[in-house]
Amino acid sequence: MPFREFERLSPNRDETAHERLGVLFHHSGLGFDETIGRMLDPASRVSYHCLIDGDGTRCTLVPDTQVAWHAGASQFMGRERCNDFLLGVAFAGDTYQVPLSGPQLASALEWLAARWAPLGWGPDRITDHRQTSPGRKRDLNPAEWDRLFAAVLEHFGRCSH
Numbered sequence: 001m002p003f004r005e006f007e008r009l010s011p012n013r014d015e016t017a018h019e020r021l022g023v024l025f026h027h028s029g030l031g032f033d034e035t036i037g038r039m040l041d042p043a044s045r046v047s048y049h050c051l052i053d054g055d056g057t058r059c060t061l062v063p064d065t066q067v068a069w070h071a072g073a074s075q076f077m078g079r080e081r082c083n084d085f086l087l088g089v090a091f092a093g094d095t096y097q098v099p100l101s102g103p104q105l106a107s108a109l110e111w112l113a114a115r116w117a118p119l120g121w122g123p124d125r126i127t128d129h130r131q132t133s134p135g136r137k138r139d140l141n142p143a144e145w146d147r148l149f150a151a152v153l154e155h156f157g158r159c160s161h
């Protein structure tokens, strides 16, 4: 059963095409509606490609084919500036306060499934903000990252592609 999905395009994006080598997960620290409000405010200068609510509802804020402003100074796969090559997906809320819900995890897997094979992703193509910007960012809670990564391995298997 697919989760509800809708679009609210954020002004905080570059309409240049970018490489979609994988995905960087975040938590937004705010509720779903509050986060969307922040993404729609040009003054915030932040955006994610997709935001996932506790009930699994997804809001698309930046098209996959454009650059969202989610990572800042960051490094992954031996490269700097993750915004240039990773999609940004955020879970609404704070994973240190409230664990990821079952629907949130399932919705993230559904979002990944639409891209995994077409874009040639494997488990080595997903990361989170804590890992790409160590010392500067702490999302996700490591325990919640472990749950997410275990769910990804179970769903997609350990081999790439």
Ligand SMILES: [Zn+2]
Residues within 6 Å of the ligand: 025, 026, 027, 070, 129, 137, 139
């Ligand atoms: Zn983040």
